[in-house]
Amino acid sequence: QVQLVESGGGLVQAGGSLRLSCAASGRTLSSYTMAWFRQAPGKERDFIGAAIRWSGGSTHYADSVKGRFTISRDNAKKMVYLQMNSLKPEDTAVYYCAAGSRFGRTVREYDYWGQGTQVTVSS
Secondary structure (H helix, E strand, O other): OEEEEEEOOEEEEOOOOEEEEEEEEEOOHHHOEEEEEEEOOOOOEEEEEEEOOOOOOOEEEOOOOOOOEEEEEEOOOOEEEEEEOOOOHHHOEEEEEEEEOOOOOOHHHOOEEOOOEEEEEEO
16 A cells, blocks of 8 residues: 655746645555646546656656646655646646556546645636
8 A cells, every 4th residue: 555645735826836746655656657636626636647657757648737747756755746837727726646556547547645735826
């Protein structure tokens, strides 16, 4: 098992940047594909991106964030990061870190979740 705790959310103006962190405990982080999702009020939890396990750094992103968001991982520190640049009001949501044994773009592929951290982008 793995436990996940997100941090780094907050209020930022449009065009600004934030870096979210996800601290993992439990099993070796390298065993998991790590993903970020977000959920706006009244909407489904949407895939943002993922860092694939055992891939030498391979990542995948949703089209809505490609070129603006970057996922990185430090397996030794058991940390995953989401660098968010050029933020837009539509990026406002609760952001979740997730871990799973395979890659996918839906919540079904991920077994472990953090509690989420709020990101609010003002116009």
